[in-house]
Amino acid sequence: MQKFSFTSIRQRVLVLFLAVTIAITFLSIAITGYLTRLQVNSLVQQNAFCAVRTHVQNITSWRQERMQEIQQLANTPLLKTMDWDQIEPFLQRQIRDLADYYLIFFLAEPNGNYHTSLKRSAGNLSDRSYFPAALNGRTTISEPLISRSTGEKSIVIATPVTNKEETETIGVLGLSISLAEIHRELGALKMEFPNSQAFIVDKNGYFVTHPDTNVIMQANIAEQHPPWEAALLAKEGSITYQGEKGRYRGYFAEIPGSDSWRLVVQIPTEYINEPVRRLVIYLALLAAGFIIITVWIGSWFSATITDPIVELSGVLKRGSEGDLTVRAQVQSYDEIGETGAAFNRMMETIGTMTYYDPLTGLPNRQSFLAHLKNTLTGEGITLLALLAIRDFSELKTLSGPEITDQALLAVAESLQSFQNEDAFIARIGDGEFGLIIPFNARGVLKLIDELEHFLSRPFHVESCNWQVRLYGGAAISEQSDLDSEAFYQQAQAALYEAELAKEQQIKLFNPTTQAAIRNRVRFQTEIRSALEKDELTLFYQPIIDLRKRQVVGKEALIRWHHPKRGLLLPADFLPAAEQGGLIEDIGEYVMWKACLHHNAWRAEHDNLGWVAVNISANQFRSPNFPALIQSIFAKCAGSDFTLHIEITEDAMLAPTNAVLDNLKELRRMGVSLAIDDFGTAYSSLEYIVRYPMEILKIDRAFIEPLDKNTRTAGLVRSVVAMGENLSMQVVAEGVERKEQLRLLLDMGCAGAQGFYFSPPVPWQKYPQTALRLNEKLQQSLFRTVENI
Structure with a gap:
């Protein structure tokens, strides 16, 4: 359905106002016309029925008068003589004095022979239906018939002529009346209703009177207009039907004393509808004038309502376009005035929030970038420095928002004390600050030294005795045509380099660094594409139980079949993947693939042991991690799939409730937890005791010099002993030489993995590799690398 759009609220109000007004107007016209039509129909029907009944009474009275007149004539002494010579002149005088519709008088003998006022011995009428009734002493009116004397369509009023004693009927006196002439008399009925007609029909529907004499006694009203067939069953009523010249409403009533004759008054429906039509036209003209007045009033009304809204809309639009100086003119105390006042207060607040950081009170990023752009348009050299709190995400995770805010306030306060009058300082990110310092060429080295000295000292958060360190990246505007965006990107590239180079607190922009960042972003895009195209695959390296001398599990190791660079090891792309999020x-991909591989293997092999998967610290801390593991177990339902999760010591450095909950939930699901690369991070015996860890994997950095350095051997021996005492299984990683293995066996190490046993192999080849390795493990103690 099409929707109408308006360019202004004034149009909307005006159109709505006009639409409602026009709708009410036309609804009023429709209702008025409908009610008027009902009223007119009712009045016409009342008047028509009244006229029909009146004229039925008149016809009845006329009929009775004619019957009385002929009875009086029949009772005259002259008529009782039955002497036609005397009677003839008398009846001829009578017929001349009567109305035109009287055709002839006739006098019949009991045998039926009769004389008329026009002709003697006119014939015999004993076959007429009215003759026997008259002979029996009853005055009667005949059915319509063709007069034998005149040849006209007529009716006959017949009455008996008795003898002087009135004891015997000696003849019949009759009066023939023209039906055409009777219709002319009925023509007076149409005067009340223009273009109306009146006529009489008999009980069978044949016309007794009609304007067209040809249809009298010949045509049937029901045949011409079928609806009349059912209507004539009633003695009185009305019916609407279609005639030759239009639609008509016919009103009818039975004539009392007749043989079910009915008087019909036919009125054109146009007569009924015309008053309604004229009324509707008058109302439409009135409505048109009313609508014109409504348009004028609506325009004034809509302008009165919408002008303040339109004005306020313009103010809001300017504010939305960034004009924070715009204010609404408050000229009323209604809702619009309150809205304008609230808008002004909001703009004051937005002005502060837009250009200043609500926590530190320093200018924010938007203000900083605007100032940088203005500074570069001037003359001179500008130093742009971006400073960030080192390991800010860990600070937020470990300390919470309150301590984090205190750290940010401490850094902001120290920056504001930076001794340079022209420095513009702002907070531009979550844990980042920016400095814009204009200077001359001779002071650049001094300024860099001051920044390096400033960044070299830690900032103390007194409430928690926490130390915060900063690092920074700086760029110098040496090009006159350098725009602010490119200048800012240079400083960001230097900041990124400083983040990686932890031994230096500040780095100056180096073009090669920016190119390296672009390459890194491009490489991260390729990694995402590799996930989508399923270019990553899994290799598996067996893990040996040294006491049982058999393969008990394997570690899943990711590889990448790069379309151009060939097979890439984890060290070639995982750091970039971690930086790109x-x-x-x-990690999820590896777990799902390990599950699918295990399902594929179990069709041909009974048990290939558990599988270990390395999980990043961030993923392990996620509250959704147990649900992910649960979905993987559901996928591997019915299999002997056993999962070990390997996490580094970094994941244990945040003793949050989420980490503890994840550990408990994983243990409840039967997942074994292993500390990977033990000894390479901030090792602490506390979390080993506190957390339900089952496996301790000694990093290859300690296994490599094991047979060459006694101090290293002593350290490994201590770790193995500690694991045994804590009921933890100790696994040595990176076993590549026979002497390393012998020392581990002497120390009582429970497990080992490395190239001495098998390199990582593609997942399709792992079952055969594991079975073959088990056979060799059972045959002899490990002799050389080549023999395995």
Whole structure:
């Protein structure tokens, strides 16, 4: 359905006002016309029935008068003589004095022979239906007939002529009346209703009187107009029907004393509808004038209502376009005035929020970038420095928002004390600050030294005795045509380099760094595409139980079949994936693939042991991680799939409730937890005791010099002993030489993995590799790398 749009609220109000007014107007016209039509129909029907009944009474009275007149004539002494020579002149005088519709008098003998006022011995009428009734002493009116004397369509009023003693009927006196002439008399009925007609029909529907004499006694009203067939069953009523010249409403009533004759008054429906039509035209003209007045009033009304809204809309539009100086003119105390006042207060607040950081009170990023753009348009050299709190995400995770805010306030306060009058300082990000410092060329080295000295000292958060350190990236506007966006990107590239180079607190922009960042982003895009195209695959490396001398599990290791660079190891792409936020997607991918591979293997092999998957610290801390594991188990329902999760010590450095809940939920699901690369991070014996860890994997950095360095051997021996005492299974990673294995066996190490046993192999080849390795493990103790 099409929707109408309006360019202004004034149009909307005006159109709505006019639409309602026009709708009410036309509804009023329709209702008035309908009610008027009902009223006119009712009045016409009342008047028509009244006229029909009146004329039926008149016809009845006329009929009775004619019957009385002929009875009086029949009772005259002259008529009782039955002497036609005397009677003839008398009846001829009578017929001349009567109305034109009287045709002839006739006098019949009992045998039927009769004389008329026009002709003697006119014939015999004993076959007429009215003759026997008259001989029996009853005055009667005949059915319509053709007069034998005149040849006209007529009716006959017949009455008996008795002897002087009135004891015997000696003849019949009759009066023939023209039906055509009777219709002319009925023509007076139409005077009340223009273009109306009146006529009489008999009980069978044949016309007794009609304007067209040809249809009298010949045509049937029911045949011409079928609706009349059912209507004539009633003694009185009305019916609407279609005639040759239009639609008519016929009103009818039975004539008392007749043989079910009915008087019909035919009125054109145009006569009924015309008053309604004229009324509707008058009302439409009145409505048109009313609508014109409504348009004028509506325009004034809509302008009165919408002008303040339109004005306020313009103010709001300017504000939305960034004009924070615009204010609404408050000229009333109604809702619009309150809205304008609220808008002004809002703009004051937005002005502060738009250009200033609500926590530190420093200018924000928008204000900073605007100031940078203005600074570059002037002359001179500008130093742009971006400073960030090192490990800010860990600070937020470990300390919470209150301590984080205190740290940000401490840094902001220290920056404001930076001794340079022209420095513009702002908070431009979550844990980032920016400095814009104009200077001359000779002071650049001094300024860099001051910044480096400023960043070298830690900032103390007194409430928690926490130290916060900063690092920074700086760029110098050496080009006169350098725009602010490119200048800002240079400083960001330097900041990124400083984040990686932890030994230096500040880095100056280096063009090669920016190119490296572009390459890194491009490489991260390729990694995302590899996930979507299923270019990643899994290799598996067996894990050996040294005491049982058999393969008990394997570690899933990711590989990438790069379309151009060939097979890439994890170290070639996982750091970029972690920086690009893809490491969790890769961890989920590995677990799903391991599940699918296990399902594929179990069709041919009974048990290939558990599978270990490395999970990043961020993914392990996620509250949704247990649900992910649960969905993987559901996928592998019915299999012997056993999962070990390997996490580094970094994941244990945030003793939050989420980490503890994840550990408990994973243990409830039967997932074994292993500490991977033990000893390479901030090792702490506290979390080993506190958390339900089952496996301790010694990093290859300690296994490599195991047979060459006694201090390393002593450290590994201590770790193995500690794991045994804590009921933890200790697995040595990176076993590649026979002497390393012998020392581990002497130390009582429970498990090992490395190239000495098998390199990582593609998942399709792992079952055969594991079975073959089990056979060799059972045959002899490990002799050389080549023999395995």
